[in-house]
Amino acid sequence: MADPFLIGEAMTGGYGKGPDILHECTIAVDKGEIAVIVGPNGAGKSTAMKAVFGMLDVRSGAVRLDGREITALSPQDRVARGMGFVPQTSNIFGAMSVEENLEMGAFIRRDDIRGTMEQVYDLFPILRDKRHQAAGELSGGQRQQVAVGRALMTQPQVLMLDEPTAGVSPIVMDELFDRIIEVARTGISILMVEQNARQALEIADKGYVLVQGRNAHTGSGKDLLADPEVRRSFLGG
Template identity: 80%
Template sequence: MSGPFLEATGLRGGYGAADILHGCNLSVEKGRIAVIVGPNGAGKSTAMKAVFGMLPLREGRVMLGGRDITGLTPQARVAAGMGFVPQVRNIFPTMTVEENLEMGGFLRRDDIRPTIEQVYDLFPILGDKRHQAAGELSGGQRQQVAVGRALMTRPQLLMLDEPTAGVSPIVMDELFDRIIEVARTGISILMVEQNARQALEIADTGYVLVQGANRFTDTGAALLADPHVRASFLGG
């Protein structure tokens, strides 16, 4: 396959009669990290939901691995190779860590044990706490469970909505390190982040959205160096 692994073009849609996305374009190369940043209300999470099929589109197209998936349900998109970690309600708090991971593999008909061990290799603390209820973990550990559960589907594209929301700077750095490790295995990453400066530091591609449309698109390093981006979106 040539071209981006994910290519979402001309996304237009919203809730009810009002459009939130106004011709938004997003793409991610194989094994690369793309980050969506922007002010509150810019449509970042809405764009993620549109890519995942949770938001009806009035216009636009979503391609995954060269296949048009615009008409597929979220469940069908998971089967096609997408994994999605929402910002909230992304774990089963009364289930153990391991039961959460097992739930992530519910679509599979093969042996999921090797994938569970891969998740524990990526997040060793989860292996230590595999029999503990996920709701009893720290915020950062719960996010690791959520990412691990999404990885159980063996996605080719992993979508993360605010993965570092509410965690300490140290935990944020650790999560970003693990996200880089996931990308190095060949999985494409599309991520929305409020911690824009730190997210752009690990981004191969960055998108700055404003009012549901692309304002700036470039490499993460170029956006960090752009004085207009710094002044308007990164605090100077």
């Protein structure tokens, strides 16, 4: 069997010289798929994604992108290989305009970025309207759109989102999820950590339930939503 497009396989590791937070944890996503990591607070969800992105030490296991091992690469090198990462907080330059934020996202590119910027504005029309406004003045949902748009400016093959709907209203959450589905339809792989587990699994091709840094349940979003144990333990019945 060929590897998925991106896989963090049997990852064990933690931050610096600290204890292991992940224990033989495996996370994977294929081309154009949406994979969602859910689980209780402190389960290691964001840590697993950061491990895939190279932000902590993977002491055993491996990360592979498009068949190539990238376990030893820095996050910057992974961006150059086609990975985009949107952290949960501090993910925009508040004093810069929306358009300047998007331009900053294209820092590794040497070609004409205007076409990609138009694609971002088509995906998030409100950003076109507010392109000259300081990003820090926008609503929470609009700031998240700026953060996702900026990551898309690198033309990533994989887009990684850490709690993209944290702190936004249910209406804004639904709209963000709709845009995420649109991004996946262009062939970009989406790997996402979400607290809104039920809604996230509804749009997920793959779901990973983590507990204490280990894989507890893995399956399609539909299968996990239908699993009585997952429903009882993680989805409120």
